[in-house]
Amino acid sequence: MIYIVLFLISFTLTYIIKEYALKKSFVAIVNERSSHTVPTPHGGGIAIAVTWFMGLLYLFITDQIDTSLFYALLVGALISIVSFFDDMYELSPKLRLGVQSLVALAGLYFLGGLENLTFGIFEISNPFITSLFAFLLILWFINLTNFIDGINGYVGSEFVFLGLAGLILFHESYFGILSVSVLGFLFWNYNKAKIFMGDVGSTLLGYNIAVFTIYYANQEATNLWVWITLFGVFWFDATYTLIRRKLNKEKLSQAHKKHAYQRLTQAEWSHMKVTNFAILLNLLIFTLVYFIPNIAISFFLTLVLLFTAMNFVNQKKPFE
Secondary structure (H helix, E strand, C coil): CHHHHHHHHHHHHHHHHHHHHHHHCCEECCCCCCCCCCCEECCCHHHHHHHHHHHHHHHHHCCCCCHHHHHHHHCHHHHHHHHHHHHHHCCCHHHHHHHHHHHHHHHHHHHCCCCCEECCCCEECCHHHHHHHHHHHHHHHHHHHHHHCCCCCHHHHHHHHHHHHHHHHHCCHHHHHHHHHHHHHHCCCCCCCCCCCCHHHHHHHHHHHHHHHHHHHHHCCCHHHHHHHHCHHHHHHHHHHHHHHHHCCCCCCCCCCCCHHHHHHHCCCCHHHHHHHHHHHHHHHHHHHHHCCCHHHHHHHHHHHHHHHHHHHHHHCCCC
8 A cells, every 4th residue: 555655646746846847947958968859847856755755754663674774775865955956056076976975974884884795706894895895886876877867767667677676586665665656757757758857866766776785785795796786787888888988088077978878869769769678688687686596697697688788789879
């Protein structure tokens, strides 16, 4: 029942925000980085954030979530608040990174850091190294999700997938709440988007997955790679693009349209077709994780799949 209620809240709030943004002309301006050609309302991520935190509070009150995880997720509200103002006023990158760093440190405090970093044949348990890795992972997940948020339904479908994958694998209600919080927004964003998520939603979602990654890694070290594998479509594209741009001696702060999803749209794929392609990749990745008990093997096969997919994208639209 709680899932239905939260879905309806997210659905309704997104509609209200869309109508208000249209009335006040709060629209995303088309620029050289945009994959859209029509100015469209943004801020739909507010509905995701409000619904998500309502769901978290319900779980906390009904004693259905570990206290440390609850507080680690709760501090993500600060990222949403700052990102909301960034959507409105374009805040300084240094300010955004500073807030993200503070939230990452607070999240790690509540989680107790990252206990072990396993690479199969050896483990690292030095708290400085593991904490630094976890800190950088949180920052990277936050920002790469923001980088990848560019076409209809792309980020929303990814996090509905991750929520459902978490629900199936770990059987916890907060994963269902994550999915329905995003699903209510996704109805208005999936095809011919009527509203965009904005940084207020994308940065929060990236933070949530980073927190889940660390929390479950502390329960079982190999879970770190379970979540990294499940999130593969996004971090692989973002990391591949960053490395290629660095090798090309490009200014990394400069706007670009070189992510895989952007190049597919340049190859005249519709937004829906690109998003559905990503959904297919996610389903294949989940199949590997679910049916192969050895995460090292499923991670390796996922890398093979993602390299194959990237090669396909390069053939459609070369990386220049």
